[in-house]
Amino acid sequence: MSDIDPTGAVAEWWATGISRMEPGVIELRGRPVQDLIGTTGLAPMIWLLLRGDLPGPREAALLEAALVAAVDHGPQAPSIAVARMAATCGIGLNGAVASAVNTLGDSHGGAGEQCVLLMDEIIERERAGAALETAAAQVIAGWPRYLPGFGHRFHPVDPRRDPLLSLVEDAVRDGIVAGDHLRAGLAVEAHLAEGRARPVPMNIDGATAVVYAELGFPAPLARGLFVLSRSIGILAHAWEETQQGRRNKGPMPRTILPAHLRP
Amino acid sequence: MSDIDPTGAVAEWWATGISRMEPGVIELRGRPVQDLIGTTGLAPMIWLLLRGDLPGPREAALLEAALVAAVDHGPQAPSIAVARMAATCGIGLNGAVASAVNTLGDSHGGAGEQCVLLMDEIIERERAGAALETAAAQVIAGWPRYLPGFGHRFHPVDPRRDPLLSLVEDAVRDGIVAGDHLRAGLAVEAHLAEGRARPVPMNIDGATAVVYAELGFPAPLARGLFVLSRSIGILAHAWEETQQGRRNKGPMPRTILPAHLRP
Amino acid sequence: MSDIDPTGAVAEWWATGISRMEPGVIELRGRPVQDLIGTTGLAPMIWLLLRGDLPGPREAALLEAALVAAVDHGPQAPSIAVARMAATCGIGLNGAVASAVNTLGDSHGGAGEQCVLLMDEIIERERAGAALETAAAQVIAGWPRYLPGFGHRFHPVDPRRDPLLSLVEDAVRDGIVAGDHLRAGLAVEAHLAEGRARPVPMNIDGATAVVYAELGFPAPLARGLFVLSRSIGILAHAWEETQQGRRNKGPMPRTILPAHLRP
């Protein structure tokens, strides 16, 4: 409170547990910023700001692996294509990143959030007494739309799945994480593979969702962490595009277009 | 001021001349909203909110013509392509419009702002005594980059140029606008045509910039008004795309891509 | 198709019924752009691009009234505050509008979309034989969250409600629209008022949703049209803010803040 905010209403409206300032002082989650610079890595900082405490080294490493895995999937992903086109329109890199990050919605990156909810529901049913296979089958049967986090229209097996799940298995073995979400995710895979020639393995949204959920992040942060990760690829593509000097780049080279789509 | 804001600092921080509220009362530029609904068109409302007064009918009609002219230029424009791709990613129409409008930067729609500045500079030099042709030539010679508002890589003549300039000519003849920016724009065209087989006529950014500047809008609002206009086409394309049911649409059909660009 | 797109896959990928280009030619929904400039207003253009045909004059006037009604609700609305703050950060007006329009989500402007769905459901139940009051009561009872389009935390009666609904009543009387959504909306109001001292009348999202639905726009376009409308106020506020010369404007004047929130 202050003379000018006698009821404290203003301070309350913008109150935050994340950062605190005074002239010459910046504290992040109670830690002076100068103690963090040079001693704390990016992954622990992300954890600290989102959750209020610092992770152990194994937890930080697992988080970092998932963030590294999803940085980019090439210019055919709408987010990357948007970044590259936006970067040619005379706006700064901040604007190109913003237009692109914005597209990481329910079906593109945001799927991780729904995948955590899917796994949560399976775990709940199992805790209520159902066999894991049954729980998975029931939740899948009742899922209203696309099953989030499984299957890829391009990769038969996503090359990011195995290394991520393998790191989670190590962490389960060493007691770093509990393993419930890993078991739930594998049960979904198993159920989807039944009687099919071509299985439907976890994709990157699914595999990173397993990591984030095992580490205790709530579902919406699976989306949020994907945003941080993919921002790296988005920035790299926007920057590469600006160096090629195109202006107002459309989705296809004009020369390949039928006349009525050309300009 | 209020008991709780004794110095009035809060009220001052968010003070605006555009709208005023009390319980049950909404005034826009001093006019009760219920007096505007059903009596005032969109173009006069845009004028009212931006400038504080209502335009005459001829001014409103001229503004409306320019806003209508620029609504869309097809899916090869980056803004439209971005809107369509974003709309398939599981975000609302508000998000698709935002990602797209954001790309209307210095080289894509924002060029109108710079074109007004170009014409302003010519008018100033003329007022300082230079012949119009000389003024145009000098300003063009000193312009650091692409000449904003002139030339089109697709249309030999932009079909929106003539009807817009013709409306401005009528307005000059009837004393509605002064005609200085029209003269400056035509002088640029004339200078660019000298000795060329293929002239470089005004494009839509240029022609609408002439309208907006003649109507007395400051340069940055040429960009702002373009944003309002193109938002209409952006919304229409985003909506059309959502009805086609694609998910995570990339810039090109996967079937046409070399494998390494395909997913 | 073209030599260079032998299968037509590229043309199909970006096919649109909205606009068609050839060198020197721009057609919008099959109409040459030069025939639209100066003859067609903004509201009919919005209708044309979204739906493919031109509205009658009464339909256009009703659409225009709803678009006018929602242009602004002052700087305390998050969309407007975002626009004003963004405008001080060294990005163009396009960027300020984008950051702001993006916030028009499910609870802020996007509520119109859900309100149409609410009314649709009531109409459906009535058509299946329920009395209107019963239909309204049932749908309201089953609605999972905030009832979209009703009630306002500030206005006891929203001054935009009566003029909009009155225009819809006129249109019903004259056979321009059918009146089903108006009846559904009023039934919700009546149900909410039962036994309450203070009724919960339609707010701007609700009243404009009635207009858009009566005119035959699908639910997601209630959100889309709100975006076009509010963009006008967003632009006006962003522009007003840039003229005041602040840089990096925060949400509150620094002088009123407790020290730890001040910078």
Place this chain on the structure above:
Amino acid sequence: MSDIDPTGAVAEWWATGISRMEPGVIELRGRPVQDLIGTTGLAPMIWLLLRGDLPGPREAALLEAALVAAVDHGPQAPSIAVARMAATCGIGLNGAVASAVNTLGDSHGGAGEQCVLLMDEIIERERAGAALETAAAQVIAGWPRYLPGFGHRFHPVDPRRDPLLSLVEDAVRDGIVAGDHLRAGLAVEAHLAEGRARPVPMNIDGATAVVYAELGFPAPLARGLFVLSRSIGILAHAWEETQQGRRNKGPMPRTILPAHLRP
């Protein structure tokens, strides 16, 4: 090239050196993604994607320190306030981050880009024979607007300045970086301090710009890297806000407002 893209025009239009896909294969800058997951940290990944090679450990640590330093500066920064308000409007975390990142323009975060250009100019003049002090004085005298990267309206000394510059000094001493930009930045500080009671030290934009420029990042990437860094704080604040359950949060509590600004 492919049968369906005989001229290779399509492949060329979206060509990138950043990522390469084949079914079951993802390579980032030529490295299989499965070799990077679990072995490579976030800071080296950022470097790899932006520049094509992996940094040495000291370079990676310096980059990471700068990225950590700028993650947050509290809710009074417009970017953070925008994120928090947007998060209450019914859009996903991706949308809240996008609206916020978009505001990191020329005066808010984007200043790092201009600060690198400022230092570049001083270094160039020095290389052309001027004394460092003279070079700094000349460039400052000719700078058209606010000096980017120096001074803070809140902190007398920014607590992030010393630890960052100290890490750069260490890196210079050990031959990791050349030290030119550090010298240029300090020369600007010295010039600004002359004859003043209160000096104008580097702020966070300036200190991180020194780091990024010393590491060889081009000027626009000072802005781009700031975007990645601040995204972390933006996400944390958006997430904290969603957990408080407010809807459509305005910039100030309604109770403190004069009536006409209240809704």
